[in-house]
Amino acid sequence: MLHGLARLLPTIESAGLDEAAVYERRTLYDRPRAPVPAGGLLRCPVCGRSASRFLPFGLGGRRNAQCPDCGSLERHRFLWLYLRERTDFFRRRLTVLHTAPEPCLEAPFRAQHGRGYVTLDRFNPHADVQADLTDLPFPDAAFDMVVSSHVLEHVPDDRAALREIARVLKPSGRAVLMFPFDPRRPTAEDAAMDTPAKRMAAYGHPYHYRIYGSDTPARLAACGLSAAVVATRDLLSGHRRRRHRVNTNHLFLARRTAAGGAP
Numbered sequence: 001m002l003h004g005l006a007r008l009l010p011t012i013e014s015a016g017l018d019e020a021a022v023y024e025r026r027t028l029y030d031r032p033r034a035p036v037p038a039g040g041l042l043r044c045p046v047c048g049r050s051a052s053r054f055l056p057f058g059l060g061g062r063r064n065a066q067c068p069d070c071g072s073l074e075r076h077r078f079l080w081l082y083l084r085e086r087t088d089f090f091r092r093r094l095t096v097l098h099t100a101p102e103p104c105l106e107a108p109f110r111a112q113h114g115r116g117y118v119t120l121d122r123f124n125p126h127a128d129v130q131a132d133l134t135d136l137p138f139p140d141a142a143f144d145m146v147v148s149s150h151v152l153e154h155v156p157d158d159r160a161a162l163r164e165i166a167r168v169l170k171p172s173g174r175a176v177l178m179f180p181f182d183p184r185r186p187t188a189e190d191a192a193m194d195t196p197a198k199r200m201a202a203y204g205h206p207y208h209y210r211i212y213g214s215d216t217p218a219r220l221a222a223c224g225l226s227a228a229v230v231a232t233r234d235l236l237s238g239h240r241r242r243r244h245r246v247n248t249n250h251l252f253l254a255r256r257t258a259a260g261g262a263p
């Protein structure tokens, strides 16, 4: 959760602020800066920074979570390492749709893919395209890759968003999807959680609509995406998880099925 969002929580809960009113605030994206000397056993793979410690992040102040230079969090470093080591993302120029682009990833992604790289966000005026994930302004089969990290849980009708992702993927395309995921239980989702305060209590975030669970592959399949789940420990040894400060996390590599993208 963004530091700015954590500070706003009392206001969100008392005033019931909607998501747009919150995410359009520029100060939301500010992050604390603290000088951290160069050198040390930790290494951020995104920007190459070495350090003896990273910055704390999140409501509980997770230790060694945020890179002091580029601002990457554990899940960003996992995504980066996955793209670098298991895909051709950094070896070819691709057409890429990046939803709600993380600042630490946007510049290097754009440098790699140039004009084929498109960012999309509902609220952020700096995104290349302002649009809703459930109604994408792109033709069918437009992208080699869709990168969507911690966005789908914010979308009330995420099945509509997943169908749109399938539609805009080329037949050979891939989507890398990340969201809060607990494989030990079914997806937690309840339409009665209809205020920021209730969602905070149920899902740990005022604008999350669910925590994805063990039925997620079936949920994706119903929307035209076949997916394989990758856990951090599938990709990285314990030594590398500690060195890059990557916690337990999952991503889904999804491909469009024959039915995906069909009208």
Ligand SMILES: [Zn+2]
Pocket: 044, 045, 046, 047, 048, 049, 067, 068, 069, 070, 071, 072
């Ligand atoms: Zn970094």
